[in-house]
Amino acid sequence: MDCKFVYPGPEYSVNSIMLFENHTWMDSIFHFYPQVDKAKFTLLPTYDKKGYLRDMCTDMLQKLCREGEVEREIFDKLIKYNEHWQLHKNQIEDAFSEAFQLNTTKILSNMVGNVTFNPICPRFLSTNSFDVFYLNSERGALGIALHEIIHFLWFYVWKKHFNDSEEEYETPHLKWLFSEMVVDPIMRKDPRLSSINPYFEDRCAYDYFYTMKVDEKPMLETLYQMYTSLDILEFMEQGFAYCQRHEGEIKAQIP
Ligand SMILES: [Zn+2]
Numbered sequence: 001m002d003c004k005f006v007y008p009g010p011e012y013s014v015n016s017i018m019l020f021e022n023h024t025w026m027d028s029i030f031h032f033y034p035q036v037d038k039a040k041f042t043l044l045p046t047y048d049k050k051g052y053l054r055d056m057c058t059d060m061l062q063k064l065c066r067e068g069e070v071e072r073e074i075f076d077k078l079i080k081y082n083e084h085w086q087l088h089k090n091q092i093e094d095a096f097s098e099a100f101q102l103n104t105t106k107i108l109s110n111m112v113g114n115v116t117f118n119p120i121c122p123r124f125l126s127t128n129s130f131d132v133f134y135l136n137s138e139r140g141a142l143g144i145a146l147h148e149i150i151h152f153l154w155f156y157v158w159k160k161h162f163n164d165s166e167e168e169y170e171t172p173h174l175k176w177l178f179s180e181m182v183v184d185p186i187m188r189k190d191p192r193l194s195s196i197n198p199y200f201e202d203r204c205a206y207d208y209f210y211t212m213k214v215d216e217k218p219m220l221e222t223l224y225q226m227y228t229s230l231d232i233l234e235f236m237e238q239g240f241a242y243c244q245r246h247e248g249e250i251k252a253q254i255p
Helices: 010-018 022-030 038-043 048-067 070-100 137-162 172-182 181-189 219-229 232-245 247-251
Strands: 003-006 111-116 129-133
Touching: 003 070, 003 137, 010 048, 010 111, 010 172, 022 038, 038 048, 048 070, 070 111, 070 137, 129 137, 137 172, 137 181, 137 232, 172 181, 172 219, 172 232, 181 219, 219 232, 232 247
Parallel strands: 003 111, 111 129
Antiparallel strands: none
16 A cells, blocks of 8 residues: 655645535634634525635635745645655554455555645545645644545445445445444554554544443443454444444434
8 A cells, every 4th residue: 555645736625625614524614714704604695605615715725825835834744744654654554454354565555645724634435535634744644644544444345345335435324434433443453553643542533432332331442342352344244233233322422
C-alpha cells in the first residue's frame, strides 16, 4: 500500500465543505471561519443556503491563497507528511497485514490524502482518498490516514466476503456505523498502530462510542473482546450481528 499527500487547491476545499451544508458538523466550519456567519446561514431559506456558503467559502479561500504564504506553508507540510508516511509505511503494512489477514503490500497502492481547508475531513471509498485539514501536523496527518486506511481495508475485505451493496457503506447505514466502531479495537490491539497515532489516547473513533453501553456493557469493550478472540471474517460477521441485535439501543445513544 502507498499513500501520497497532495494539495488540490482551494476549489477542491470549497466542494469538500459543500458536502456538509446540511450537517451538524458544519459547526466546525463556523468555528474555523467566523467569516461564514452562522446566524445568517441558519436564517437563510434552504434554496439560498448553498449559494451563500459557496460564495463565502470561495471568497474567503481565494483571499487566503492570494497572499501566497498559506499555500507555501502547505507545500512545506506536504513534504513532511509524505516523509513521515514513508518512514512508517512498512510498519503500517505489517500491522494491517496481520489485522486483516492479507498481504497489504499488494493492494491500495494509490491512496491519496488531499490537504484541504475543510476541518471536516471526509473519506471517499471509491477513490481510496481522504481529506486532511491543512493545520494538521505530520503526526496528525498520519493519524487521520490510519483511521481512513482502516475503512479502506475493512470494506475491501468486507466487499469480497459479503458481496453486498456499497451504498450501505455510507452514513447513516448500520454497516457504516459498525465500520466507524471497529477503528478503535483495531488500533488498540496493535501498538505498531496506536503508538504512531496521536489521536489514539484521546479517542481515535467517534466520541459517543466511548460512552455507549449495550446490555449494560461498554460497547467498545465488547467489540474489543470479539475482535481479539476471532479471525477478521468471524469478527465482521459476529460484530455486525451484535450491531443488528442492538440497533435500537445503539442508535438511541447517538447524539
Ligand atoms: Zn471514520
